[in-house]
Amino acid sequence: MAHQRKRQVMESMFPVIELVVILLACVEFCGAGTVVDVYRLIQYDISGVPFGSRFAALNHHAASTHFPPGSDLSRTVLIIPFRDLNISFVKEYISQRQPLGGLLFLLPRIFSFENKDDIGSNHQDHASEQIKNLLAELEQLLLHSNIPYPVYFAFEDSDTEAVLADIKRNDATGQPATATTGGSGWVSGRELGSGFGMGSRVEGRGLVSRSDFGTRTGFETDVRVFFQGRVSRRGVRVGVRFSGRRRDLGWVSGCGSGSGFGVGDGFWDGGWGQDSGQGYKLVVSVPEPKKVASPTITNIQGWLPGLKTDGDNQLPTIAIVASYDTFGAAPALSVGSDSNGSGVVALLEIARLFSFLYSNPKTRGRYNLLFGLTSGGPYNYNGTHKWLRSFDQRLRESIDFAICLNSVGSWDNELWIHVSKPPENAYIKQIFEGFSNVAEELGFKVGLKHKKINISNPRVAWEHEQFSRMRVTAATLSELSVTSELFERTGGLVDSRGFTNETAVIRSVKLIAESLAACYSRLGSNFGDDVLEVADGWSFENVHLKHIYGQEKNMEIFADDSSLAVNPFYIRSWLEFLSRKPRVAPFISKNDPLVLALKKELEDHTHEVNIQHEVLDGMFTFYDSSRARLNIYQVASVTFDLLLLLVLGSYLIVLFSFLVITTRGLDDLISIFRRPPSRKVKTA
Amino acid sequence: MTVFHFFNCAILTFGPHAVYYSATPLSEYDTLGTSIKAAIVYLGTALVKLVCLATFLKVSETDSFDPYQELLKALIGFVDVAGLYFALTQLTHRNISQNHKFQAVGLGWAFADSVLHRLAPLWVGARGLEFTWDYILQGLEANANLVLSISLAALGSLMWLRKNKPKTLIPIIYICAGIVSTMPSITSLQDRVATAVSFLSEARPGVALTGGGWV
Numbered sequence: 001m002a003h004q005r006k007r008q009v010m011e012s013m014f015p016v017i018e019l020v021v022i023l024l025a026c027v028e029f030c031g032a033g034t035v036v037d038v039y040r041l042i043q044y045d046i047s048g049v050p051f052g053s054r055f056a057a058l059n060h061h062a063a064s065t066h067f068p069p070g071s072d073l074s075r076t077v078l079i080i081p082f083r084d085l086n087i088s089f090v091k092e093y094i095s096q097r098q099p100l101g102g103l104l105f106l107l108p109r110i111f112s113f114e115n116k117d118d119i120g121s122n123h124q125d126h127a128s129e130q131i132k133n134l135l136a137e138l139e140q141l142l143l144h145s146n147i148p149y150p151v152y153f154a155f156e157d158s159d160t161e162a163v164l165a166d167i168k169r170n171d172a173t174g175q176p177a178t179a180t181t182g183g184s185g186w187v188s189g190r191e192l193g194s195g196f197g198m199g200s201r202v203e204g205r206g207l208v209s210r211s212d213f214g215t216r217t218g219f220e221t222d223v224r225v226f227f228q229g230r231v232s233r234r235g236v237r238v239g240v241r242f243s244g245r246r247r248d249l250g251w252v253s254g255c256g257s258g259s260g261f262g263v264g265d266g267f268w269d270g271g272w273g274q275d276s277g278q279g280y281k282l283v284v285s286v287p288e289p290k291k292v293a294s295p296t297i298t299n300i301q302g303w304l305p306g307l308k309t310d311g312d313n314q315l316p317t318i319a320i321v322a323s324y325d326t327f328g329a330a331p332a333l334s335v336g337s338d339s340n341g342s343g344v345v346a347l348l349e350i351a352r353l354f355s356f357l358y359s360n361p362k363t364r365g366r367y368n369l370l371f372g373l374t375s376g377g378p379y380n381y382n383g384t385h386k387w388l389r390s391f392d393q394r395l396r397e398s399i400d401f402a403i404c405l406n407s408v409g410s411w412d413n414e415l416w417i418h419v420s421k422p423p424e425n426a427y428i429k430q431i432f433e434g435f436s437n438v439a440e441e442l443g444f445k446v447g448l449k450h451k452k453i454n455i456s457n458p459r460v461a462w463e464h465e466q467f468s469r470m471r472v473t474a475a476t477l478s479e480l481s482v483t484s485e486l487f488e489r490t491g492g493l494v495d496s497r498g499f500t501n502e503t504a505v506i507r508s509v510k511l512i513a514e515s516l517a518a519c520y521s522r523l524g525s526n527f528g529d530d531v532l533e534v535a536d537g538w539s540f541e542n543v544h545l546k547h548i549y550g551q552e553k554n555m556e557i558f559a560d561d562s563s564l565a566v567n568p569f570y571i572r573s574w575l576e577f578l579s580r581k582p583r584v585a586p587f588i589s590k591n592d593p594l595v596l597a598l599k600k601e602l603e604d605h606t607h608e609v610n611i612q613h614e615v616l617d618g619m620f621t622f623y624d625s626s627r628a629r630l631n632i633y634q635v636a637s638v639t640f641d642l643l644l645l646l647v648l649g650s651y652l653i654v655l656f657s658f659l660v661i662t663t664r665g666l667d668d669l670i671s672i673f674r675r676p677p678s679r680k681v682k683t684a
Numbered sequence: 685m686t687v688f689h690f691f692n693c694a695i696l697t698f699g700p701h702a703v704y705y706s707a708t709p710l711s712e713y714d715t716l717g718t719s720i721k722a723a724i725v726y727l728g729t730a731l732v733k734l735v736c737l738a739t740f741l742k743v744s745e746t747d748s749f750d751p752y753q754e755l756l757k758a759l760i761g762f763v764d765v766a767g768l769y770f771a772l773t774q775l776t777h778r779n780i781s782q783n784h785k786f787q788a789v790g791l792g793w794a795f796a797d798s799v800l801h802r803l804a805p806l807w808v809g810a811r812g813l814e815f816t817w818d819y820i821l822q823g824l825e826a827n828a829n830l831v832l833s834i835s836l837a838a839l840g841s842l843m844w845l846r847k848n849k850p851k852t853l854i855p856i857i858y859i860c861a862g863i864v865s866t867m868p869s870i871t872s873l874q875d876r877v878a879t880a881v882s883f884l885s886e887a888r889p890g891v892a893l894t895g896g897g898w899v
């Protein structure tokens with residue numbers, strides 16, 4: 001009786017022991033290994049239709065693109081260096097929805113915003129142009145597909161290169177995975193290969209259906225290995241009872257009947273092919289991505305009031321608008337230096353220049369200037385729409401025309417004015433002529449593109465179309481000649497600082513500023529005189545300016561060496577700043593430093609700066625966790641550990657035998673193995 | 685990997701102690717008590733050693749070799765010998781032969797050393813995903829340490845417990861005891877030399893140091 005009770009007590013202890021073991025194991029220790037910053041492919045829905053990478057957590061073995069043909073990659077992360085990217089391969093994989101554990105793209109460092117070597121130089125050579133186009137194609141592909149596994153981007157560095165070289169070598173030498181066990185046997189083998197225990201077939205299959213598996217389960221199965229290892233090697237009774245009690249029937253039968261070892265064989269085949277030698281395991285432990293609750297978009301507006309004379313009831317207004325947010329495959333990398341960082345920089349510089357002119361009553365124009373930094377640009381200029389809607393009727397009607405700036409940072413000698421009203425329209429004609437005249441002076445061309453608006457189409461390709469829909473004359477100044485699709489040219493991966501040219505921005509600023517100034521002149525004021533006076537007052541002896549002053553039409557107000565010159569340092573510093581700051585609207589909070597910085601800058605140059613927070617229209621849903629840390633662990637396969645166990649076991653047995661023989665003699669050793677039957681005889 | 689690997693490393697680290705106990709006549713004469721006592725003495729000794737090291741040794745900012753400090757370190761190493769002396773002679777053991785006594789003491793000594801120095805790193809490190817050879821090497825080190833402890837205990841028992849020592853052997857015993865007890869210092873010195881050599885050989889071709897490699 002007492003003996004039985006004791007046994008019961010012991011048995012009731014086992015779950016407690018297991019619990020303690022699990023608790024101890026759940027305490028995560030920061031392992032060694034390489035840590036790499038990774039940026040996740042965006043995850044979003046358009047009216048409920050999922051796009052992008054649908055998972056974030058990663059815990060799989062790594063493979064390169066040189067994997068043996070025909071192998072199963074459903075639990076493998078493919079590392080694809082962008083330099084030898086085969087786009088058709090990726091396309092095929094994604095379009096056929098082939099199972100993959102994950103994808104990791106290694107981007108060249110020229111796309112990194114931490115890259116400082118290439119800033120200032122203009123990457124227009126053929127090779128980098130090709131890279132750019134390829135990356136843009138890849139980005140569009142990834143953006144518009146629904147990918148049921150995590151996709152990450154990282155930048156090449158010495159660590160990742162070393163790891164990749166190692167993996168490539170392994171892939172090249174590793175014999176192709178034997179698929180003899182086929183089907184679920186193979187899959188469960190694979191599970192084992194990646195750290196899963198010698199679990200029963202039933203459990204293995206159950207696990208495969210789930211693709212994101214946390215470390216906890218990995219551990220549980222490890223425990224299983226642990227205990228079955230004990231069971232099979234030593235035949236300790238505790239182990240059997242322990243697992244039998246805690247696992248479901250499938251496991252017990254698998255264990256009891258010894259079919260666990262059959263599965264083990266399957267594992268041996270599969271696991272060996274996959275994990276011979278050492279491999280790498282990529283781990284990103286992040287929680288499941290959550291929806292961004294009501295993404296806000298923030299518009300910032302600044303106002304420079306013109307000089308009212310007695311006769312004027314209300315001054316006309318000119319609006320200068322640029323959308324500042326971006327969208328791209330990796331939200332944390334979408335810095336958008338050109339689209340539309342360049343537009344924002346140009347706008348700020350124009351505001352700065354005109355704040356000079358407007359600070360003196362003599363040079364203050366008879367136009368109000370309205371500066372708008374709008375958000376939501378990639379989403380059909382939703383922010384612009386909201387901003388315009390918030391205007392009161394009188395203000396909206398007072399707007400003579402609006403100039404929208406979009407991608408003005410990497411052009412050579414031609415800019416485009418996009419309009420939605422026919423070119424014959426008087427206003428359009430006036431704007432276009434003004435611009436093309438100034439452009440001629442500055443030595444480049446401005447072209448006009450007309451695209452009608454289809455009201456029934458929700459797609460708004462250009463920012464001025466939102467104005468036109470509100471019956472405000474507007475035009476977009478851009479280096480792009482063709483209309484882009486949704487999420488195309490919105491400042492994604494490609495759009496880095498290295499590809500943006502600050503002289504292009506300077507020339508754009510000059511073009512716009514001069515054209516706007518020309519408007520004042522045409523209003524018939526003695527504006528030119530005053531500007532000159534002011535310039536003189538600031539003690540700038542500028543013969544050049546005086547010379548030009550003679551001919552009113554060709555007056556150059558913002559000449560390079562005057563006090564009103566475009567400031568290249570200002571432009572450079574703002575371009576640098578914007579090229580470091582990812583600006584995907586849903587991930588910008590209301591009081592983001594970026595918003596505050598833009599607001600402060602506008603406050604310095606204009607009066608009445610307002611910030612408007614709006615909710616992005618419900619069509620889009622975004623998910624967070626856009627950046628993470630990837631741990632790369634060098635791991636040995638379970639096979640290695642099994643071999644190690646074997647070696648250790650034999651070592652201990654040899655040691656035991658040696659010690660027994662030396663201290664007690666050979667006969668004793670033999671008698672140890674004979675004893676159990678003799679004892680049985682005794683008890684009988 | 686993970687727990688499985690930990691298990692393997694633990695076998696390698698602590699298995700030999702168990703095997704030694706069960707395979708030799710120690711188990712038959714039930715000398716567990718002696719081993720436990722020795723382990724406790726080891727704990728005390730380790731504490732004393734720690735205090736001594738902390739008191740007398742300067743923390744060297746540079747990795748330079750200071751003979752005086754090294755000598756001091758070796759001298760503090762003799763605290764171990766004192767501890768063993770205490771465990772062998774002063775403790776009241778149950779009536780077991782000298783032959784078994786030194787084995788039991790050495791075993792307890794080595795096991796306590798393994799638990800104190802290797803268990804925690806093993807638990808923290810070997811369960812991580814990252815694979816290194818460190819823990820397997822550490823297990824091998826535990827094996828070597830077992831041999832070292834038992835031989836030291838054997839020498840100690842020869843010196844302090846045997847009454848009728850052969851005269852010619854005495855100097856040899858003392859020299860051996862000296863070498864064995866300064867073994868930690870010797871190995872650390874070797875380590876240092878080896879790292880220096882590898883440093884030089886790596887630095888010569890101008891390859892950047894990866895550092896932290898095991899020697």
